[in-house]
Amino acid sequence: MxxxxxxxxxxxxxxxxxxxxxxxxxxxxxxxxxxxxxxxFGDIDYNELSVFLAYLGGxxxxxxxxxxxxxxxxxxxGYPPSLREKETEGIGRYFSLCTxxxxxxxxxxxxxxxxxxxxxxxxxxxxxxxxxxxxxAFSAGTYLTIVGIHGTMMMGIMTSGILGPFANYLVPLMIxxxxxxxxxxxxxxxxLLMSAATxxxxxxxxxxxxxxxxxxxxxxxxxxxxxxxxxxxFALVGISITLLGLNMCATIVTMRAPxxxxxxxxIFVWGALSTATLMVLAAPVLIAVLSxxxxxxxxxxxxxxxxxxxxxxxxxxxxxxxGHPEVYILALPxxxxxxxxxxxxxxxxxxxxxxxxxGMMGVALLSWFVWQHHLFVSGMNGDLRPFYMLxxxxxxxxxxxxxxxxxxxxxxxxxxxxxxxxxxxxxxxNFLLGGLSGVFLSDTPSDVTTHGSFFxxxxxxxxxxxxxxxxxFAGIYYWGxxxxxxxxxxxxGKIHFWTMFIFFNSxxxxxxxxxxxxxxxxxxxxxxxxxxxxxWASVSAFLLGASMLVFxxxxxxxxxxxKIPAAAxxxxxxxxxxxxxxxxxxxxxxxxxxxxxxxxxxGEGPTPTFTPAGxxxxxx
Amino acid sequence: xxxxPTTAGTTAREPNHGRIVIVAWIILSLIATxxxxxxxxxxxxxxxxxxxxxxxxxxxxxxxxxxTPLLCLLLVYxxxxxxxxxxxxxxxxxxxxxxxxxxxxxxxxxTTALMTLALAAFGTFELxxxxxxxxxxxxxxxxxxxxxxxxxxxxxxxxxxxxxxxxSLNGMESNQLVLPExxxxxFHVTSLDVIHSFWAIELGIKADANPGVDNVAYAVxxxxxxxxVRCAELCGLxxxxxxxxxxxxxxxQFDSWAKGAEALYAPIxxxxxxxxxxxLPDPQRRAG
Numbered sequence: 071m072x073x074x075x076x077x078x079x080x081x082x083x084x085x086x087x088x089x090x091x092x093x094x095x096x097x098x099x100x101x102x103x104x105x106x107x108x109x110x111f112g113d114i115d116y117n118e119l120s121v122f123l124a125y126l127g128g129x130x131x132x133x134x135x136x137x138x139x140x141x142x143x144x145x146x147x148g149y150p151p152s153l154r155e156k157e158t159e160g161i162g163r164y165f166s167l168c169t170x171x172x173x174x175x176x177x178x179x180x181x182x183x184x185x186x187x188x189x190x191x192x193x194x195x196x197x198x199x200x201x202x203x204x205x206x207a208f209s210a211g212t213y214l215t216i217v218g219i220h221g222t223m224m225m226g227i228m229t230s231g232i233l234g235p236f237a238n239y240l241v242p243l244m245i246x247x248x249x250x251x252x253x254x255x256x257x258x259x260x261x262l263l264m265s266a267a268t269x270x271x272x273x274x275x276x277x278x279x280x281x282x283x284x285x286x287x288x289x290x291x292x293x294x295x296x297x298x299x300x301x302x303x304f305a306l307v308g309i310s311i312t313l314l315g316l317n318m319c320a321t322i323v324t325m326r327a328p329x330x331x332x333x334x335x336x337i338f339v340w341g342a343l344s345t346a347t348l349m350v351l352a353a354p355v356l357i358a359v360l361s362x363x364x365x366x367x368x369x370x371x372x373x374x375x376x377x378x379x380x381x382x383x384x385x386x387x388x389x390x391x392x393g394h395p396e397v398y399i400l401a402l403p404x405x406x407x408x409x410x411x412x413x414x415x416x417x418x419x420x421x422x423x424x425x426x427x428x429g430m431m432g433v434a435l436l437s438w439f440v441w442q443h444h445l446f447v448s449g450m451n452g453d454l455r456p457f458y459m460l461x462x463x464x465x466x467x468x469x470x471x472x473x474x475x476x477x478x479x480x481x482x483x484x485x486x487x488x489x490x491x492x493x494x495x496x497x498x499x500n501f502l503l504g505g506l507s508g509v510f511l512s513d514t515p516s517d518v519t520t521h522g523s524f525f526x527x528x529x530x531x532x533x534x535x536x537x538x539x540x541x542x543f544a545g546i547y548y549w550g551x552x553x554x555x556x557x558x559x560x561x562x563g564k565i566h567f568w569t570m571f572i573f574f575n576s577x578x579x580x581x582x583x584x585x586x587x588x589x590x591x592x593x594x595x596x597x598x599x600x601x602x603x604x605x606w607a608s609v610s611a612f613l614l615g616a617s618m619l620v621f622x623x624x625x626x627x628x629x630x631x632x633k634i635p636a637a638a639x640x641x642x643x644x645x646x647x648x649x650x651x652x653x654x655x656x657x658x659x660x661x662x663x664x665x666x667x668x669x670x671x672x673g674e675g676p677t678p679t680f681t682p683a684g685x686x687x688x689x690x
Numbered sequence: 691x692x693x694x695p696t697t698a699g700t701t702a703r704e705p706n707h708g709r710i711v712i713v714a715w716i717i718l719s720l721i722a723t724x725x726x727x728x729x730x731x732x733x734x735x736x737x738x739x740x741x742x743x744x745x746x747x748x749x750x751x752x753x754x755x756x757x758t759p760l761l762c763l764l765l766v767y768x769x770x771x772x773x774x775x776x777x778x779x780x781x782x783x784x785x786x787x788x789x790x791x792x793x794x795x796x797x798x799x800x801t802t803a804l805m806t807l808a809l810a811a812f813g814t815f816e817l818x819x820x821x822x823x824x825x826x827x828x829x830x831x832x833x834x835x836x837x838x839x840x841x842x843x844x845x846x847x848x849x850x851x852x853x854x855x856x857x858s859l860n861g862m863e864s865n866q867l868v869l870p871e872x873x874x875x876x877f878h879v880t881s882l883d884v885i886h887s888f889w890a891i892e893l894g895i896k897a898d899a900n901p902g903v904d905n906v907a908y909a910v911x912x913x914x915x916x917x918x919v920r921c922a923e924l925c926g927l928x929x930x931x932x933x934x935x936x937x938x939x940x941x942x943q944f945d946s947w948a949k950g951a952e953a954l955y956a957p958i959x960x961x962x963x964x965x966x967x968x969x970l971p972d973p974q975r976r977a978g
Contacts, residue, residue: 210927210928210929210930210931211927213930214924214926214927214929280924280926280927280929281924282924284924286884286885286923286924288883288884288885288901289884289885289924289925289926292883292884292926293926376900376901376902376903376970377901377902377970377971377972382884382885382900382901382903383900383903386885416775416785417777417783417784417785418784418785418786418787418788419787419788419789420789421788421789421790421791422789422790422791422795423789423790424790425790425795445898446824447824447825447887447896447897447898447907448825448885448898448900448905449825449826449827449828449879449897449898449900449903449904449905449906450827451827452826452827452829452830452831452832453831455817456810456813456814456817456818459810459813459814459817460810460814463806463809463810463813464806464810466802466806467799467802467803467806470798470799470802471799474794474795474798477764477767477768477771478788478790478791478794480768480771480772480775481707481771481775481788482707482775482785482786482788483775483777483785484775484777484781484783484784484785485771485772485775485776485777486777487776495768495772498764498768499768502761502764506757506760506761509753509757509809510750510753512813513749513753513809513813513816514813514817514822514824515745515746515749515813515816515817515822515823515824516746516749516750516753516813517824518742518746518822518823518824518894518895518896519735519736519746519891519894519896521896521922522887522889522896522922522923523922586734586735587735588735588889588891588892588918588920590887590889590920590921590922590923591922591924592924592929592930593920593929593930594929594930594931595930595931596930597918642782670789671787672784672785672787673784673785673786673787674787
């Protein structure tokens with residue numbers, strides 16, 4: 071009976087059950103309201119409205135089952151407000167609505183990790199198809215769906231890849247707070263992201279979608295109902311990251327402990343703040359454009375259909391107004407992690423703190439003025455191209471600030487090559503190549519050849535995988551002992567690093583050449599004489615995938631089997647989160663600390679950066 | 691931000707790290723930059739099929755040459771720093787507490803800003819020469835010489851092939867792209883359904899084909915050659931198979947090809963709509 075009692079209540083199981091119920095309610099409800107054939111292309115095979123309403127019903131049921139309506143209903147019935155939910159229970163809190171920011175961080179880490187690996191498997195399938203220029207491992211439609219799922223999953227999920235796990239877990243610890251500003255919204259962002267990712271994967275039951283992660287109209291207007299899964303996925307991701315960013319901004323602005331002035335804030339928190347600002351401002355545009363696309367597909371509007379008065383440029387522009395800040399949403403937290411880790415492992419203060427902050431904020435600001443560089447050859451207004459070329463190249467100035475700060479932090483340090491430090495060094499190498507290849511794409515004449523080719527694809531894998539994912543792993547190896555409470559194996563970590571670094575470069579370096587030599591992105595077949603380079607990239611990609619298995623083995627064996635308890639501060643860091651015991655107590659601080667300096671006083675003598683027993687425990 | 695160089699742990703005998711890095715960087719750059727400029731730069735595609743392709747090659751050559759010293763600086767810096775400043779095993783020492791150096795900041799900011807502005811100015815200058823072969827939309831701003839008398843070719847993208855119309859040959863439509871040599875060509879690129887992108891790889895031409903939009907790109911052909919055409923914008927199921935070859939041929943050969951192609955076209959001429967810069971056909975059914 072105890073097991074049954076545990077399973078009944080607000081938890082993941084109830085969520086799934088109610089989610090399925092909600093799905094069918096939406097599906098048959100829509101059938102009852104309208105008949106099929108509700109779109110401009112006059113199809114009769116599917117009722118798009120059913121797909122949309124089914125998934126919306128499913129998501130709503132899922133969230134109700136998890137307990138997201140519990141609190142508002144209790145308040146309506148007159149019960150007093152409460153903040154904490156499931157904050158002290160055992161393993162069950164990881165499978166439910168939990169308002170403890172540390173639990174949400176761990177949930178994010180495993181959730182994001184799961185879908186990152188699924189996205190990676192799709193990348194393996196893409197490279198498998200490209201082993202041969204002409205033979206078909208997959209049919210053309212299946213191949214495009216694989217490409218689409220890989221791109222969409224990676225972009226959508228990894229947008230929260232660092233802010234989700236690391237910022238949610240660490241920002242309150244770093245700023246001396248007991249919780250995030252909106253703990254329930256924090257949990258909501260995670261479960262929305264998970265339901266979104268599940269919806270994207272179910273696109274295979276509706277024929278997949280052929281548009282890649284950009285979802286360009288009017289191709290998306292005429293494609294399978296699988297397209298609806300893409301739209302729902304990205305719109306839900308948009309809602310999730312808007313709320314995530316909002317919560318993050320509110321927390322950082324309002325919940326800093328006494329003494330933690332803006333110039334004492336850890337640089338990672340600045341990275342999170344700049345990213346969160348972009349999320350709040352950019353993601354609503356995505357939600358808007360996908361809503362228009364959803365209306366095109368269901369309610370017979372023609373926003374993007376030229377023959378009926380719409381415009382395909384409208385989609386392209388709105389998408390990239392979101393899309394270009396989006397790629398900096400991916401890159402900026404990487405800057406934050408690298409700059410946060412370098413002082414610890416070079417045993418030196420962060421060099422040029424203000425310049426680093428200016429760099430990240432400058433990137434965040436400039437990222438709004440560059441989006442049409444995706445449209446240089448699209449037939450956009452010709453006069454605008456020099457402006458977008460200039461604004462795009464200007465972004466290299468603030469990016470250079472953060473580079474300079476990182477480089478000078480290493481200068482004359484006492485560098486310790488731990489696993490996270492190795493990932494940080496690789497980040498510089500990868501991001502440098504990514505940035506320099508970006509010069510060719512930003513230059514309009516050169517972009518004529520490189521646009522839409524494997525060159526641009528290699529470029530953004532260097533910046534996003536080489537930047538974001540390497541920083542992501544640096545974060546896992548660095549903060550993992552604090553978050554899991556167990557040590558990760560260092561030898562396996564180094565094997566993982568070297569295989570990943572070598573095969574990452576071996577995979578993507580040839581793709582620059584392939585792009586210049588005339589291979590467009592997302593093709594199922596290519597020129598025979600490019601087979602050698604493609605095969606090289608494919609084999610390297612498989613080995614890159616294998617290096618991820620090393621990581622997975624390391625993680626699972628360390629956390630679930632070997633369980634060597636981690637020391638409270640294995641890296642001798644001065645940062646706040648490492649001064650707390652491992653595992654971190656449920657409410658973080660007995661007393662809110664008072665900060666007296668930034669956490670980078672390496673080599674400056676034994677001055678503590680904060681007073682542990684400062685203000686009385688008055689918050690929340 | 692203080693620029694205090696000496697701290698505990700530093701002795702007078704320590705080598706001048708900064709000078710070593712700068713000297714090594716200058717030597718490496720002096721070797722690498724000419725090599726890149728002379729050997730790597732000119733072989734970067736798209737090649738010299740058109741004046742526009744040549745422009746892009748020159749552009750790529752200049753940019754690779756410019757970024758080589760930068761790449762050298764960072765490589766030298768990282769190799770030196772990561773080997774020279776490595777902590778001894780088991781060491782718990784901290785490095786010197788240097789929190790910034792306004793001189794270094796100033797030099798870095800000014801240098802990167804100047805490089806960036808120079809690149810943008812150079813790119814703009816190059817772009818405004820003859821358009822570099824990119825699609826410029828319905829009202830282009832950069833023209834090659836003699837563009838008023840350019841030979842007009844319309845490129846029509848549809849799922850999943852390109853067809854070409856030659857208005858000067860009575861609006862003849864063909865699935866072959868044949869161009870006369872040493873001629874200024876104006877491509878009018880449009881689409882009948884979704885967004886495609888007309889990429890004549892060896893000519894250095896790329897222009898998106900948008901439904902209901904006339905996207906103009908210029909090219910000045912050189913000598914006879916064969917080139918590949920691919921669709922560079924994901925356009926649905928058979929996007930990967932949307933390619934064919936084109937030819938640049940001498941004028942006489944072009945004329946004889948045109949005569950034959952017109953003869954082939956004559957029987958279907960009455961079914962083809964009149965030549966126009968855009969076409970707005972009825973919506974297509976779902977095509978994957």
